[in-house]
Amino acid sequence: MSLALTGAFHGNERVGLRAEEGVIVEFGRGVQPRPEDETIDAAGAILVPPLLNGHTHAAMTLFRGYGDDLPLMRWLEEKVWPIERQLEPEDVYWGTRLACLEMIRNGTGRFWDMYWHPEAAARAVRDAGLRATVAAPLIDVDGRTEAMREAARRSLDELSESGDRVDAGLAPHAIYTVTESSLRWIADLAAEKGITVQIHLSETEQEVIDCVNANGARPAHYLDRVGLLNPRTVLAHGVWLDESELELIAARGAVIVTNPVANLKLAVGRVFPYVRARAAGIQVGLGTDGPGSNNSLDLFADMKVFALLQKHEARDSAAVTAEETLEIATGRRAPLLGAAPGLEVGQPADFLLLRADAPELSFGELAAALVYAASGGVVQATVVAGQVLMRDGEIEGAEDVLARAFERGHRLGLAPPVYSAYAHAEHA
Ligand SMILES: [Zn+2]
Numbered sequence: 001m002s003l004a005l006t007g008a009f010h011g012n013e014r015v016g017l018r019a020e021e022g023v024i025v026e027f028g029r030g031v032q033p034r035p036e037d038e039t040i041d042a043a044g045a046i047l048v049p050p051l052l053n054g055h056t057h058a059a060m061t062l063f064r065g066y067g068d069d070l071p072l073m074r075w076l077e078e079k080v081w082p083i084e085r086q087l088e089p090e091d092v093y094w095g096t097r098l099a100c101l102e103m104i105r106n107g108t109g110r111f112w113d114m115y116w117h118p119e120a121a122a123r124a125v126r127d128a129g130l131r132a133t134v135a136a137p138l139i140d141v142d143g144r145t146e147a148m149r150e151a152a153r154r155s156l157d158e159l160s161e162s163g164d165r166v167d168a169g170l171a172p173h174a175i176y177t178v179t180e181s182s183l184r185w186i187a188d189l190a191a192e193k194g195i196t197v198q199i200h201l202s203e204t205e206q207e208v209i210d211c212v213n214a215n216g217a218r219p220a221h222y223l224d225r226v227g228l229l230n231p232r233t234v235l236a237h238g239v240w241l242d243e244s245e246l247e248l249i250a251a252r253g254a255v256i257v258t259n260p261v262a263n264l265k266l267a268v269g270r271v272f273p274y275v276r277a278r279a280a281g282i283q284v285g286l287g288t289d290g291p292g293s294n295n296s297l298d299l300f301a302d303m304k305v306f307a308l309l310q311k312h313e314a315r316d317s318a319a320v321t322a323e324e325t326l327e328i329a330t331g332r333r334a335p336l337l338g339a340a341p342g343l344e345v346g347q348p349a350d351f352l353l354l355r356a357d358a359p360e361l362s363f364g365e366l367a368a369a370l371v372y373a374a375s376g377g378v379v380q381a382t383v384v385a386g387q388v389l390m391r392d393g394e395i396e397g398a399e400d401v402l403a404r405a406f407e408r409g410h411r412l413g414l415a416p417p418v419y420s421a422y423a424h425a426e427h428a
Pocket of ligand 1: 055056057200236289290
């Protein structure tokens with residue numbers, strides 16, 4: 001499989017790119033297609049790396065708009081958990097396909113997922129053509145420790161068959177939903193397999209208070225004590241971390257993924273201390289969190305909110321630049337998240353083409369336009385591993401994904417709004 005792209009703007013140049021077997025083999029001026037290549041005429045388009053969503057629960061697209069504007073615990077207890085107990089693998093598969101559809105359209109090439117039936121999520125990622133690190137949420141404070149450990153082992157076996165675009169990980173849900181002995185067990189298993197661990201950490205003030213009361217230490221110190229703070233750890237949120245925890249996380253080489261939109265929507269009461277995390281030397285990524293609690297998977301929105309919130313918090317409009325925000329949102333400030341270092345020969349052929357004629361991109365520096373003005377609507381083509389997932393705004397099979405996701409949602413009692421084409425569709 002080979003792909004050739006010609007005429008794209010990259011910096012101040014017009015460039016071409018050829019990819020073979022998913023890897024860039026030629027890049028720069030004067031690149032010409034070969035007869036066997038699939039071709040893209042990129043005249044009038046801007047070539048950039050794809051975005052990377054560092055934390056989500058993709059299949060929760062099915063829950064979008066269901067029980068919004070409730071306090072967190074009521075939303076979980078009355079809305080989400082009762083339906084999650086009925087989830088079948090096919091629900092997760094089509095919910096994840098729906099999420100992938102949205103991410104492809106909005107220029108996300110890779111994401112980190114934590115959700116039930118991870119083998120179904122991994123199949124959806126593979127079929128959609130994206131890249132992801134996929135992990136089952138692990139919870140055992142309900143006393144089901146053996147069942148949880150068995151599920152963790154089984155998920156790693158099943159995910160090992162998921163192809164080269166899917167990495168398997170482990171995802172203890174949080175320090176307050178997993179017992180200390182299981183956190184230690186997960187740390188040992190991850191070390192033995194050399195795989196990543198993603199966990200929600202220090203999202204709310206209550207979590208910090210409870211952790212100090214139960215363990216005599218703040219969340220990051222406790223996580224370190226159980227062996228889970230290391231260069232393979234991805235921490236989602238980190239909102240309530242203090243200075244000593246930031247220094248510890250930097251020393252251990254773990255990554256923090258900030259989710260500013262979800263934090264605001266769930267009213268966690270504080271802003272992730274990014275400027276202090278940066279000063280400590282912590283690697284940082286950007287995430288949407290799940291579509292049930294964001295509710296969008298369009299990282300362009302999260303980039304803007306991230307930058308504005310940090311400027312506001314610092315009372316300094318220069319606290320975070322657009323270029324820096326873009327580096328964070330493409331994963332270049334946190335190598336563990338798995339983004340390619342750049343568009344160059346020998347690297348994966350993962351890239352976006354943006355519409356140069358989009359009004360939002362018509363003046364000024366590109367980074368500023370992308371962070372402060374654009375939405376995912378400026379993305380014209382999304383390419384992963386040399387495979388064209390969206391061309392001229394069209395994604396093959398999109399209607400089928402929408403129809404099947406609706407069928408699954410209907411089965412769970414989650415109806416689309418009346419104006420949706422699928423609200424009146426025939427179904428069994
Ligand atoms: Zn989350």
